[in-house]
Amino acid sequence: MFSLLSQKIKTTALLSIVLKEFIQLIRDPRSIIIIIFIPLFLLIVFGYGVTMDVKNASLVVCDLDKTQFSRRFIDRFTSSGFFNLYSEVEDINEIDNFLISGKAKVGVVIPLDFSAQIGLGRPAKIQIIIDGSDANTANVVLGYVRQIIQGFSGDIVQSFIFKKTGKMMPVVDLKPRIWFNPELKSVNFFIPGLMGLIMMIMTVLMSSLSISRERELGSFEKLISTPLNPFFIITGKTIPYAILAFFDSVLILFAGIVLFNLKVKGSIALLFLVTIVFILCGLNLGLIISTVAKTQQSTMALAFISTVVPTFVLSDFVFPVRNMPFLLRLISCFIPARYYLEIIRGIILKGNGIKEHIFSTLILCFFMSLTFIASAVRLKKLMREI
Structure with a gap:
């Protein structure tokens, strides 16, 4: 009898915990979005975007x-x-x-x-x-x-x-x-794409976790108590990560040249200049994410779903954007990596200069300026809330 009563108590406690978790999930709209939206988003993007067919x-x-x-x-x-x-x-x-x-x-x-x-x-x-x-x-x-x-x-x-x-x-x-690639070596196409993908992952994750980590540790209040305005704080936050990301881009390119015999036909100076602009775009996007998400876990999830997946699928990294439905092609216009990959592949494989990619370069500079302003505005709003 006692063991049966004990089992009922445990079962009741277990059911109450389950009920409590469901209630907390219902009260937390962000969890509902993650549970419902992310699987649907990944299904749609990979279902329509991941194709090796060539059309049009x-x-x-x-x-x-x-x-x-x-x-x-x-x-x-x-x-x-x-x-x-x-x-x-x-x-x-x-x-x-x-x-x-x-x-x-x-x-x-x-x-x-x-x-x-x-x-x-x-x-x-x-x-x-x-x-x-x-x-x-x-x-x-x-x-x-x-x-x-x-x-x-x-x-x-x-x-x-x-x-x-x-x-x-x-x-x-x-x-x-x-x-441009008479031997049809896939590595000549993928290494520039890997530069864009790795740079986006590193810059967004590094910068987004910086503020989220300080908010969790409680040191963010000390940061905003300084006389620096948001623009200076953003600049100070991005410089260290920009240097590290640029070092990684040089390392990736050097490894491609040494290990895979990749030949850069265009200007290396122009290549690195465009890379710096792209790195700043990624860092600014990461800072925007860090002002929205409150914890490091939610920051990583948001960074993954908003930048990593679109960069992998919608940037011409592997899957041609021109073969995708109109909606995905429209979304790809707002992916900075798409313009970056177009430019660096033109420089590395075709020996193109800035005039062949002037439109994509201007769009990339526009993204850099827009994300910098947006991150500063978001940080200023966050400072007021705290």
């Missing part, structure tokens, strides 16, 4: 033949769903500018004698120029190109040649050229 790759065409067959050949690309015709040019050399600037991923050159060679029953040479900076995308695109050419030869041209010559033969001689 930008295409620039130089059609020197300008005949019915050349037009049908171009239509095969645009109607496939894999390519989006960005521009048609009259000079082959104009294709270079589109590929170097990143506006186009594929260039197609149709020679002057394209239809004439087909009419004579001879293979017509087609030159395909592919941006190989992303090895995975380049391989997939080359497979699409071969598939389209095979379909074009089989469905349209072969019937025409067979009627004239009475024999079947390959009618398109593909001459592919891979630019």
Whole structure:
């Protein structure tokens, strides 16, 4: 009897604890958000964003033949769903500018004698120029190109040649050229991306935990009692972490050069200058997070969900943003790492200068200024509350 009563008491106590925890969860909206929002957010982002397919790759065409067959050949690309015709040019050399600037991923050159060679029953040479900076995308695109050419030869041209010559033969001689990364080494694409991902993780976590840690330890009151205004406090908080993050960026680049034979084709000074701007963006974002979250655990959770996951999925680090739904592409416009990766990949792999990435550089500088002001305003508000 006594053991049964003791068991009932323990069961009642256990149920009361469970009930109490549920009540506390209901009263804490932040916990509800974490429980419901984070799984849904990760499901949507990874479900729609994590794909290695290539769709709507930008295409620039130089059609020197300008005949019915050349037009049908171009239509095969645009109607496939894999390519989006960005521009048609009259000079082959104009294709270079589109590929170097990143506006186009594929260039197609149709020679002057394209239809004439087909009419004579001879293979017509087609030159395909592919941006190989992303090895995975380049391989997939080359497979699409071969598939389209095979379909074009089989469905349209072969019937025409067979009627004239009475024999079947390959009618398109593909001459592919891979630019910027001719060996199609994935490491040349991923190392710049890793620089952006690691810099974002380190800067956001380091700076966000600095204020959260002081708030937990009770030393934040001493900090705000000093005569320094929020702008000076923000500056003082970011300088040490900026130096450490910059040192890590140099270390990552050096390791890529030594261990993986990565070659920097552009200006290293420009590369590090853009890296400093990106580092300051990350540090400012971390400070904003630290003024919102009260504990180190909540700070890390918020930093992970608001910066690390979007940087990994929505920055072109691995998964092409252009293949994602419109909503995710729109969200990616507010991810600083997207612009940073575009710039440093252009510098490292293509040897680009500032003029090829002036828009992305200005956007990155705007993010740096905006996040600095926002972090100072948030810190000032927090100082008033305490």
